[in-house]
Amino acid sequence: MIRKMIALDWRAMKVYQIRFPILPVFVFVFGWLYTPLLVIPLCVIFCLSFSINPFAVEEKGELNKLYLTLPVKRKEVVAGRFALSLILLFCGMVMGIAILPLVNLVALSKWYLSLEWYLTIMALSVLLYAVFNLFMFPVLFRLGYQKGKFWGFYLPIGFFGIMFGGFSGISMLPGNERLALNFLEYASKNLLFISGGMVALGAGLLVLSYAISVKVYSKRDF
């Protein structure tokens, strides 16, 4: 059933599919102008944004109502949309890995990463994806796209702002001046451990996001 839901969601965003091939071009230009290091996370975030399109089309075409006239459980609707999003996450990773060497050919700052660093950037991308997913999907499942997009975009910005502000504040306390440097030093020496931790945390956040989404969507009236 989840496969059917993925196919239905994909078909529903037919109007947006033409934009998908533009994503790698945009990422390539961005990586070329700024830094190739951003290529993989950008691909992942763009693919996450792309996976939100079924929410955008569902209100215009009343896709939710179509789903609920079909022999489909609400839980399966949520599972299908998460599965499509995870597939797009995978596509984003592959896209980023493929584009990064190309960007390195033309970019001013070149980054020839070891396998460990590749894994770390991918893990960081997964974590970013999971955080954005947690803030967006449950809200979109609860409120729909028009109302939900506001909170779905601003909540993570607020969250990252608080995290950054909090960390900066702690770093400024006496004795913590080297906190960030110490952390980076520790991370660079334990890349695989840090990467594994980020993936595990990301997976946990995704499970939480899915559980909340199922709960809110199952209580929604259409």
Add this chain to the structure above:
Amino acid sequence: MNNAIEIKNLSKRYKNFLLDGISFSVPSGYICGFIGQNGAGKTTTMKLMLNMALKDSGEIEVLGKSGDDESLKEELGVLFDQPYFQEDWNPIDIERAVKPFYRQWDSKAYHQYLAKFSLDPKQKFKAMSRGMKMKLGMAVTLSHDAKLLLLDEPTSGLDPVMRDEMLDVFRDYLVEEDRTIFFSTHITSDLEKIADYIIYIQDGRIVYSGLKDELTEKYCLIRGGEGDLPQDKRKSMIGLREHTAGFEGMIEVTETGGFPPEVVIETVTLEDIMVHMSRNGETL
């Protein structure tokens, strides 16, 4: 007699509306008209039957299955006042989208309906007229061997010719045994033509549930001149209107004795019943 639909004490509260513990049943093999004014609770009831809206309390049983059982929808054909298809889909896309969900999907029948309704399989949904959209919705609804059609205002906004065509489609659908149509509308003239059973909802409460003929035979319209309305009959009049030239209203057939011979008595239509009932909030 098996019931295709059984609703018991179904309630749903919204901010400005209460569906107030309604109960009714619809026998299998009938065309059942679900009538009521706009905002009376027709669409809410249908959404609750489809689990689109969540009930506060009560029981819903459709085709012998609980309303919560999603497998039930394999056997339902659902069409609301506008089919829920994406604007950029064409009939071929629509078949690809919904076919995998129905084990009984019949592609041949779908394409036959498209041809019968003169629908171009490659025309985008957004480029179709309202009538074409409704026909497309019906083609989808009829292509998976549904045992029960749940139709919410399927003829509203259609011109008379198109409405008549839709009613023909409903008649053809019922040729096979054990098929039922539950048809919500406020266009009662459609029901005069095809319905055998009526459920009448008013302000979130069921005020009549039974055979259409029993309902229309129970009442009559009565008109008379000034002074033709006996004082003791005033209480029996439903939706009474008095004007300088006389009065008009609806009354139970059994209550027609006692009027002067000058009054005019006529049979009622469903529309007459709805109009007169709504004038003073009577229940049947």
